Amino acid sequence: MAGLLADVVMIVHFAFLVFLVIGGFLAWRWPRVLIAHIAMASWGLAIVTFEWLCPLTSVENRLRQADGQPELADGFIDTYLTGVIYPGDRITEVRLAVAVVVAVSWIGLVTRWRRNGQRTRHAAPAANCELRLRARAVPRPGRRRWPESGPGRHRRPAGPGPGTVRRTAVLWPDRDCRTR
Secondary structure (H helix, E strand, C coil), X not given: XXXXXXXXXXXXXXXXXXHHHHHHHHHHHCCCHHHHHHHHHHHHHHHHHHCCCCHHHHHHHHHHHHCCCCCCCCCHHHHHCECCCECHHHHHHHHHHHHHHHHHHHHHHHHHHHHHHHHHCCCCECCCCCEEEEEEEEECCCCCCCCCCCCCCCXXXXXXXXXXXXXXXXXXXXXXXXXX
């Protein structure tokens, strides 16, 4: 059982490293991921800078020892990645490449935020423009328009039902209204 748990820790460790590299790009789609990515990138930088042993490596070593397997001779990266994924004499270049990828993802994220912020910022309406209260159809999320076809379900249900559209009042500018 301890050997299986050691393998699980190894997989989590690989996932941690993958997230360390691509987490900034994931934050482009899911901005809340950025907080976890900053924490992981900071932790990764601290481990590389101060040459600390990762706690996940310690946990994996204890579990392997409990199962009677040998501990990792070097750290996780030295055992599973160096010499397997990239040559051992290129570790500095690989670390630099990872740092560049993370920096590019963060710069891209800031650029997207700035661009989207300018696009969503509402300009003041022109002086002769009126905002009128209009009804707008908004589909109810997660519901079908009408039941799927089948025995006894060949017609659309009459009246308001779970798949109907609700009306929402919205302030909407006139069609000829232009922003400055």
